[in-house]
Amino acid sequence: MSTTETNIPNNPEDNGEISINFGEIFRVLKAYKLFIAILALVFAGLGALYALTQPNEYTATVKLLPELDSKTAGGSLGGLKSLAGLAGIDLGGAGSSSEAIRPDLYPNIVQSAPFLQEALNSQVYFSKKKKWMKTSEFLNNKESNAPLSLFGAGNDDKEAEKEGNERIQIPQNANSANILNFSKKEDATLTNLKGRIAAEIDKKSGIITITVKMQDPVVAANLTSLSQTYLTQYVVNYRTEKSRKEMAFLENRQAEARKRYDQALYNFCTYKDQNRNVFLNVVKDQEKKLQYEVDLAFNLYSSLSTQLADAQVKIHRETPVFKVLEPVQVPLLKSEPKRSLITLGFMFVGIFIALGYIFFKEVDLKSLLG
Numbered sequence: 001m002s003t004t005e006t007n008i009p010n011n012p013e014d015n016g017e018i019s020i021n022f023g024e025i026f027r028v029l030k031a032y033k034l035f036i037a038i039l040a041l042v043f044a045g046l047g048a049l050y051a052l053t054q055p056n057e058y059t060a061t062v063k064l065l066p067e068l069d070s071k072t073a074g075g076s077l078g079g080l081k082s083l084a085g086l087a088g089i090d091l092g093g094a095g096s097s098s099e100a101i102r103p104d105l106y107p108n109i110v111q112s113a114p115f116l117q118e119a120l121n122s123q124v125y126f127s128k129k130k131k132w133m134k135t136s137e138f139l140n141n142k143e144s145n146a147p148l149s150l151f152g153a154g155n156d157d158k159e160a161e162k163e164g165n166e167r168i169q170i171p172q173n174a175n176s177a178n179i180l181n182f183s184k185k186e187d188a189t190l191t192n193l194k195g196r197i198a199a200e201i202d203k204k205s206g207i208i209t210i211t212v213k214m215q216d217p218v219v220a221a222n223l224t225s226l227s228q229t230y231l232t233q234y235v236v237n238y239r240t241e242k243s244r245k246e247m248a249f250l251e252n253r254q255a256e257a258r259k260r261y262d263q264a265l266y267n268f269c270t271y272k273d274q275n276r277n278v279f280l281n282v283v284k285d286q287e288k289k290l291q292y293e294v295d296l297a298f299n300l301y302s303s304l305s306t307q308l309a310d311a312q313v314k315i316h317r318e319t320p321v322f323k324v325l326e327p328v329q330v331p332l333l334k335s336e337p338k339r340s341l342i343t344l345g346f347m348f349v350g351i352f353i354a355l356g357y358i359f360f361k362e363v364d365l366k367s368l369l370g
Helices: 022-031 033-053 072-086 103-109 113-121 135-139 158-164 184-194 217-274 281-318 339-362
Strands: 058-066 123-126 131-134 197-201 208-214 322-326
Touching: 022 033, 022 339, 033 339, 058 217, 103 197, 103 217, 113 135, 113 184, 113 217, 123 135, 123 217, 131 135, 135 184, 135 217, 197 217, 208 217, 217 281, 217 322
Parallel strands: none
Antiparallel strands: 058 208, 058 322, 123 131, 197 208
């Protein structure tokens, strides 16, 4: 008995498949090409208008190469520490410098509130007005350097400005001495400045790049130089703080030892002059005691002087060195905004809106799907 098999062609709709009628799509696009073009031009015009109202931004950059903390002791003990670790022995921080700041923390230094506060109070040169002013005054300046300004600065609401300048009242005591207290206006200015200053570090080369973006090229260069100085000085102070405190302690002790030595020497010489022709044993014993005090004071002064000299050498040795690879220069060309890209982006938005309107409002989707 034979079975007859009949081949039935598969229907795309039965299999759940959807075929797209590209011919119908091209026909619709051709019919609405004028509408698409007009909407694209309208949005391109809006984009160009918006781009012209955006202020010019200038970016200044400096590149630094910090001294890598690779001490000889650390290199020679590296293999020994590894072997000791396998044996369950901990050599601790031998050969390492715990006083050094990790380079990946450098960006946080120029983003910290103390630095931003110092930067806001620093003087910068506003080239447009040809005068020096505080950074906070420059950032709150209402004038724009945009090619086209549709809206004036307007009159500020005095009540709102007064409210924005008010700070939260904190009673003064020992716990509030180190608290930073900003008003709403100051906090907004601080946030604005924080978004304009950035620092990056290349983990492979160790190069630190500091960039500052401002609406004036000279102001951008001023703040970049300030950021460079603050970062390097902060790292130097952090690295040498312990040694500097030790040196200050030794300087005070040395000064005290010097006074003690001078007084002991004066007492010895005075006593010797007063008893020059006296040959009593009591006088000789007292002279020996005074001589002993002079020797003791001198030895103490000499020892402290040696320790102070060693501390000075230690500070010099521990002071990190930053090599400037690319110094700060005043940017000649603006970095933002990219007006052509903004206009192009608006134009594409207009095209997508036109296509969305056509396919979802005016066209029967069933005719486009086979």
